Amino acid sequence: MTKKIAIQGERASFHDVAARQFFGDDITIVPCDLPFSKVFDAFESADFAVCAIENSIHGVINEVYDLLLERRPWICGEVVLPIEQCLIGLPGAQLAAIREVYSHPVALSQCKQFLSTTLPQAKLLEADDTAGSVGLIAKWNDPTKAAIASAAAAKLYGMAVLAKAIETNHHNYTRFVVLAHKRPIEVKEANKTSLVLQLPHTAGSLAKALATFADQGINLSLIVSRPVVGKPGQYLFYIDLEVGLNNETLQIALANLHTEGNTIEILGSYRKNV
Amino acid sequence: MTKKIAIQGERASFHDVAARQFFGDDITIVPCDLPFSKVFDAFESADFAVCAIENSIHGVINEVYDLLLERRPWICGEVVLPIEQCLIGLPGAQLAAIREVYSHPVALSQCKQFLSTTLPQAKLLEADDTAGSVGLIAKWNDPTKAAIASAAAAKLYGMAVLAKAIETNHHNYTRFVVLAHKRPIEVKEANKTSLVLQLPHTAGSLAKALATFADQGINLSLIVSRPVVGKPGQYLFYIDLEVGLNNETLQIALANLHTEGNTIEILGSYRKNV
Numbered sequence: 317m318t319k320k321i322a323i324q325g326e327r328a329s330f331h332d333v334a335a336r337q338f339f340g341d342d343i344t345i346v347p348c349d350l351p352f353s354k355v356f357d358a359f360e361s362a363d364f365a366v367c368a369i370e371n372s373i374h375g376v377i378n379e380v381y382d383l384l385l386e387r388r389p390w391i392c393g394e395v396v397l398p399i400e401q402c403l404i405g406l407p408g409a410q411l412a413a414i415r416e417v418y419s420h421p422v423a424l425s426q427c428k429q430f431l432s433t434t435l436p437q438a439k440l441l442e443a444d445d446t447a448g449s450v451g452l453i454a455k456w457n458d459p460t461k462a463a464i465a466s467a468a469a470a471k472l473y474g475m476a477v478l479a480k481a482i483e484t485n486h487h488n489y490t491r492f493v494v495l496a497h498k499r500p501i502e503v504k505e506a507n508k509t510s511l512v513l514q515l516p517h518t519a520g521s522l523a524k525a526l527a528t529f530a531d532q533g534i535n536l537s538l539i540v541s542r543p544v545v546g547k548p549g550q551y552l553f554y555i556d557l558e559v560g561l562n563n564e565t566l567q568i569a570l571a572n573l574h575t576e577g578n579t580i581e582i583l584g585s586y587r588k589n590v
Numbered sequence: 591m592t593k594k595i596a597i598q599g600e601r602a603s604f605h606d607v608a609a610r611q612f613f614g615d616d617i618t619i620v621p622c623d624l625p626f627s628k629v630f631d632a633f634e635s636a637d638f639a640v641c642a643i644e645n646s647i648h649g650v651i652n653e654v655y656d657l658l659l660e661r662r663p664w665i666c667g668e669v670v671l672p673i674e675q676c677l678i679g680l681p682g683a684q685l686a687a688i689r690e691v692y693s694h695p696v697a698l699s700q701c702k703q704f705l706s707t708t709l710p711q712a713k714l715l716e717a718d719d720t721a722g723s724v725g726l727i728a729k730w731n732d733p734t735k736a737a738i739a740s741a742a743a744a745k746l747y748g749m750a751v752l753a754k755a756i757e758t759n760h761h762n763y764t765r766f767v768v769l770a771h772k773r774p775i776e777v778k779e780a781n782k783t784s785l786v787l788q789l790p791h792t793a794g795s796l797a798k799a800l801a802t803f804a805d806q807g808i809n810l811s812l813i814v815s816r817p818v819v820g821k822p823g824q825y826l827f828y829i830d831l832e833v834g835l836n837n838e839t840l841q842i843a844l845a846n847l848h849t850e851g852n853t854i855e856i857l858g859s860y861r862k863n864v
Contacts, residue, residue, distance in 0.1 A: 350699060351699065371652075372652065373652055373653050374648065374649075374651060374652060374653065375648075375649045375650045375651060375652040375814070375816075376649045376650070376814070377648060377649060378645075378646065378647055378648060378649040379647050379648065421695070425624060425625065428625075442716070517809065518809070519803070519804050519806075519807045519808055519809050520800075520801070520804030520805075522800055522804075522810060522813070523797055523800035523801040523803070523804040524804070526794075526796055526797035526800060527794070527797040527801065529793070529797070530793050530794030530796075530797040530798070531794075532793075533793045534793055535791065535792070535793050536796060536815065537815075537817075538815050539796070539813060539814070539815045539827075540649070540650070540813070540814045540815065541810065541811075541812050541813045541814065542649075543811075553813075
């Protein structure tokens, strides 16, 4: 049966590309606007959700961690996607003839350098989303108009990629988490675990907690601190560990942390994407 | 002499409010567009810069940390500002008569709940920036048009605050850093230090480094990990410590970290704002 996947954005958005990379093409996406709470709302009546959680330029998205703690889905996978922007126009359109470029303001801003050097003659016009702007180009059927979006959006609307990787910062990738409703009974294949640790704000509390993982030879791939809203002196730590939840070393470390009175919330365990 | 301060955004933007909270009103701001690199460019010919580095909803801004490491200014202060959005109109304008609301798309999105319940009749229209949209309201002189921006923007243009704190999430604050060109000889008054630590990706390397601070009774107020672009297995850690750089305990901890062969970059030392 075709799975229903709630995502942020439209068909051929980067969330859609991430969802298809994880699930394949036999899915029905449920497109959602921002804020991210709408993705979590739509997830209620979908099978899975795919949601950005971290971007290499902007950092971790606190808003998504808040929703993970509040709504308690289970992270069952991750997708790390390079954000490669393309200039998209009608098949046969010439770069020199482009007079108008449409896209989401963030995408326009990511490609400013390319636009000012290669298309100084073009007017930049804001659209609601990247993929949707390619739909407009297809509809208008005018070779002087172009859009900025993913290569997937060009394919979806039968348009041509006129230039690729036009973003200024080529180290731009986004990490997406795949959300399921229930924690599976076994997570055998998992080699990564995401959790949230709450610690008192005393010197050494974090060093001690991390030593518990180090004692078991467990590597961290992410740690982000965050003050607890309304509880001065309490800190949350978002932590990703390079070990599956079923691994004995992690079970020992978690038991030790529990014994020391720390609050640990497991967000999920899954296979590492890169 | 009036100091020149490079900021992101225009007069009466939240960056401007932060700059005035730190320096007082006798400043000349140098307004800059996004991306944040433009603020760092403008800083070259200004006395100071004020730049957002962390938001309670969106998290730490990696892009700004990259610029701090590349350009090497000295963080000489911080400002933590609640982001309180106001509905702003002509003096005497009535909420029920508002038909159009102008603002930056992010601000419109932050206030969606208020807009849909209190002003369901109003059309939402995107503007380039929050403060600028208040300027438009003042120019148009039409009591059916309103803008969303800071209270400072209302004051600047002689407009009225029709409703305040209209953002959906009231725990929205942004932390700004104040950047100077040189590290002062003394940082006596400082009680906070920001640094970047580079560690090998081995189990326990972070736990060991943090124990060095804990051994000296030093508290962390922030820790964020980040993979080093192009160097797999190397991690950077953005760390804020609750102690000034001149404090003997920190000097001992830093000496120990150096001895163990870790790379430490001090970004600044300053007085804590909250």
